[in-house]
Amino acid sequence: MRKNRLLTILFAFMLLVLAACGNSDTKDTSAAKEKKEAPKPEPTEMILATTTSTQDSGLLDVILPIFEKENNVKVKTIAVGTGQALEMGTKGEADALLTHAPASEKAVVDAGDAINYKRVMYNDFVLVGPTENPAGVSGSDIKAAFQKISESKAVFVSRGDDSGTHKKELGIWTAANLKPEGEWYVSTGQGMGQTLQVAAEKKGYVLTDRATWLAQQKNMPDLKIVVEGGNDLMNIYHVMQVNPEKHNMVNGKDAEKFVEFMVKPETQKVIEEFGKKEYGQSLFVSYTE
Structure with a gap:
């Protein structure tokens, strides 16, 4: 009789332990699920x-x-x-x-x-021009290059959009005591990528930042860098x-x-x-x- 009672108590205890574990697992699972499903704040x-x-x-x-x-x-x-x-x-x-x-x-x-x-x-600015280089510009003197382009009336394509590149270009013309005007001077009013495309189509010269040129040059086999490296081109x-x-x-x-x-x-x-x-x-x- 005593033995049966002891077995009954042990069995009841085991049931309580199992129930407690089950509740704990349920709580842990619910907490994990709740944590997993917590919405991410909107950016x-x-x-x-x-x-x-x-x-x-x-x-x-x-x-x-x-x-x-x-x-x-x-x-x-x-x-x-x-x-x-x-x-x-x-x-x-x-x-x-x-x-x-x-x-x-x-x-x-x-x-x-x-x-x-x-x-x-x-990075730096570079002067890009047609491979045949009709104005015969080269080296690192950007003001001298602009002078030759102006004298030869070779096509020059400007962004004309008040961008940093456009401001730099205008500054070079001013430093060279030149005022670009005439049919040879083309203003696009567009970004650097589009302006490079226009220069390629018209076989003209264009001032560009080196990064955009490197990223775009594969699409413009008839253009090349003709002037680079000057201290005033940073x-x-x-x-x-x-x-x-x-x-x-x-x-x-x-x-x-x-x-x-x-x-x-x-x-x-x-x-x-x-x-x-x-x-x-x-x-x-x-x-x-």
């Missing part, structure tokens, strides 16, 4: 106004997905000329700016429309955020994150490596302060 949105060269070169396709994933941000890119990008900043129509016209950028910063202004990278890019205190509708929080992302060592390494495998050289060189 915030940030507007980046930038020059067409960062898009045409393919750089943005590499770095923006990294930033978006790290910060749960969806970036809307507006690739225009630097002048237009900076104007968007002065109107509070963008959150962050990535451009390459230092003098114009400084004016925007000095006016208080942009803050957190940092140097990011550089092309410096800066990043900045639009001032949220002056423009209260901008996304200052994510814009600040983007500026810091662009200058951190990991991103700088990505920039430095971009293009090496495909083109045998970096399309941009890291250049932080």
Whole structure:
């Protein structure tokens, strides 16, 4: 009798243990399921106004997905000329700016429309022209090259869009005491990629950033670099955020994150490596302060 009672107690105890384990497993499973099914926060949105060269070169396709994933941000890119990008900043129509016209950028910063202004990278400008090179330009003296093109009335294709490249081109004409005008001087009002296409079609000369040229040259076998390497052909890019205190509708929080992302060592390494495998050289060189 005593033995049967003991067996009954042991059996009841085992049932309690099994029930407790079952409840624990159920709780653990439910907790894991609840954790797994927890909705991911919707990404915030940030507007980046930038020059067409960062898009045409393919750089943005590499770095923006990294930033978006790290910060749960969806970036809307507006690739225009630097002048237009900076104007968007002065109107509070963008959150962050990535451009390459230092003098114009400084004016925007000095006016208080942009803050957190940092140097990011550089490459250089090159003069590209038809393989037959009708103006006979060469070497590294870009002002002398413009002089020869003007004298020979060889076709010159300008972006004409107030971009950083266009500003640089106009500065060279001014430094050479020249005023380009006439049928030989063609203004496209378009981005760098499209302007290169026009130059290829018209067999004309064109000033371009090296990154866009390297990315596009395979489509333009009748064009080649004819002038490069001059000290006055450096092309410096800066990043900045639009001032949220002056423009209260901008996304200052994510814009600040983007500026810091662009200058951190990991991103700088990505920039430095971009293009090496495909083109045998970096399309941009890291250049932080």
